[in-house]
Amino acid sequence: MTIRIWLATGLAALALTACDDATRHDGGNGASIGGVAEMVDDYAVGRSMAPPSPAPSPPPPAPGSAPADGVVERLIAYRYDYRFETPAAATANLVATHQAACSEAGAAQCQIVSANIYDDGRGSISASVQLRANPAWVESFRAGLEAELETAGGRIQNQSQSADDLTSAIYDMEARLEAKRVLRTRLISLLERENASVEELVQVERELANVQGEIEGSEAQIRVMRGRVSMSSLGLNYASRVEPVSPGAFDPLTNALTNVFRELAAGLANVITFIAGFAPWLLVIVPLFWLLSRWLRGLFQARKAAKAAKAE
Numbered sequence: 001m002t003i004r005i006w007l008a009t010g011l012a013a014l015a016l017t018a019c020d021d022a023t024r025h026d027g028g029n030g031a032s033i034g035g036v037a038e039m040v041d042d043y044a045v046g047r048s049m050a051p052p053s054p055a056p057s058p059p060p061p062a063p064g065s066a067p068a069d070g071v072v073e074r075l076i077a078y079r080y081d082y083r084f085e086t087p088a089a090a091t092a093n094l095v096a097t098h099q100a101a102c103s104e105a106g107a108a109q110c111q112i113v114s115a116n117i118y119d120d121g122r123g124s125i126s127a128s129v130q131l132r133a134n135p136a137w138v139e140s141f142r143a144g145l146e147a148e149l150e151t152a153g154g155r156i157q158n159q160s161q162s163a164d165d166l167t168s169a170i171y172d173m174e175a176r177l178e179a180k181r182v183l184r185t186r187l188i189s190l191l192e193r194e195n196a197s198v199e200e201l202v203q204v205e206r207e208l209a210n211v212q213g214e215i216e217g218s219e220a221q222i223r224v225m226r227g228r229v230s231m232s233s234l235g236l237n238y239a240s241r242v243e244p245v246s247p248g249a250f251d252p253l254t255n256a257l258t259n260v261f262r263e264l265a266a267g268l269a270n271v272i273t274f275i276a277g278f279a280p281w282l283l284v285i286v287p288l289f290w291l292l293s294r295w296l297r298g299l300f301q302a303r304k305a306a307k308a309a310k311a312e
Helices: 002-025 030-045 088-105 135-143 145-152 167-191 198-230 247-311
Strands: 076-087 110-119 125-133 155-165 232-241
Touching: 076 088, 076 135, 076 145, 076 198, 088 110, 088 125, 088 145, 088 232, 125 135, 135 145, 135 232, 145 155, 167 198
Parallel strands: 076 232
Antiparallel strands: 076 155, 110 125, 125 232
8 A cells, every 4th residue: 555655646746747847838728737637646546547557668868968977068059151252253163162062062961051143244243152061061161261262362351150059948948848758658648548538538638639749849949959059050251352453443433424414414304394394384474475565565655645745
């Protein structure tokens, strides 16, 4: 009897711990999971249920998890960004060379995330390439980058390196995932009992579906974060150098002359628009002005004649 009491106490504590964890991260399911915890408790003490199944063997440790001696492996995602200044004639070739180096390494070592190149047609070319690559491949690529640019007549204008420490996030999510797996095992055991009511089975199946969805979501997030750790990000940005003899060197003067002619053309266009808008009014204004001038002329002549008559 003492052994059964200790067994019941241990299983109930494990179930409540798993349920508390699920309640904190899945709001709205606390009431129903609490009911399932009571069912797990009943299962442990043997009321109306079959003996518990043997506990499953623990899963093998995930790659990169903390070793047995307690030393935690740091899980860090690195990002490298470069900006190159290159001759316009060599920019396209450098972009193609770097893309070819990534493709030849294979998808397991390097992947091209995005690539674009822009030519303004006046001797200036800009481009960018985003890569995800194995850290060892990135290091070998960076080691020969400066010499490669020097050979092409370019230089590294700017470079930066950043790191995102995902150690705590990954280990925390893996621990929560293991708790959910334990809860899933207990829920499956509840479905296997012989004298459960339909209401209890429906409740357990609902909670089991919720827990399974959370497990799959957590596994996907862990895969994404571990992928960031295993594959570093590498950003390459190219900007061609404007040579003194290239057409681009005279762009300011060309733009100034273009603006002068544009302003003159705009002023002439405004004058023509004004004349075109005022012309219809001339059909009314000219006759009125002519009639007014004749009336004033006649009035002036009448006054002049009246003055002459008085003088005689």
